[in-house]
Amino acid sequence: MDTSLFERLGGEQGIRNIANDVVDLHRVNPVISARFAQSDVSALKESVATFFIAGSGGPQVYTGPDMRSAHQSMNIADNEYMAAVDDVMQALSNNGIGDAEKAEVLYIFYNLRPDVVGV
Numbered sequence: 001m002d003t004s005l006f007e008r009l010g011g012e013q014g015i016r017n018i019a020n021d022v023v024d025l026h027r028v029n030p031v032i033s034a035r036f037a038q039s040d041v042s043a044l045k046e047s048v049a050t051f052f053i054a055g056s057g058g059p060q061v062y063t064g065p066d067m068r069s070a071h072q073s074m075n076i077a078d079n080e081y082m083a084a085v086d087d088v089m090q091a092l093s094n095n096g097i098g099d100a101e102k103a104e105v106l107y108i109f110y111n112l113r114p115d116v117v118g119v
């Protein structure tokens with residue numbers, strides 16, 4: 001059987017490191033940082049980590065809202081979506097994740113786009 005994306009992203013600790021980096025990059029990305037000005041950073045990191053762990057085949061259960069509900073009424077624009085995806089790709093690179101896994105993550109994020117942009 002193929003190794004799950006969860007394992008190839010470094011398991012729970014690897015994904016927690018990636019999620020922490022994603023949130024830190026969002027908070028300094030000039031296109032989207034204002035969106036996170038009021039965030040409870042550690043709670044957001046925990047939620048993003050469990051979302052990634054559950055979505056990549058890991059054991060953790062994600063108990064947060066679905067992506068449409070989480071981004072409802074934010075009116076997120078295409079350029080903000082691209083900025084967020086850039087941060088995710090950067091965080092993967094920073095954690096030594098290879099191109100094949102980055103492509104898989106990109107595909108998952110692309111499929112979530114209709115639930116996040118303009119909802």
Ligand code: HEM
Pocket residue numbers: 032035036038039040044047048051064065067070071076080081082084109110112113116
């Ligand atoms: C496919 C792309 C995306 C995914 C998978 C994603 C994932 C998530 C997750 C898991 C949460 C936490 C939900 C919760 O626990 O309440 C969240 C919250 C949030 N997301 Fe996204 N997101 C995406 C794109 C974006 C974009 C493009 C923006 C806009 C720049 C954005 C802005 C936010 C904000 C402002 C929050 C709430 C933060 C807070 O509660 O402090 N997201 N997102």
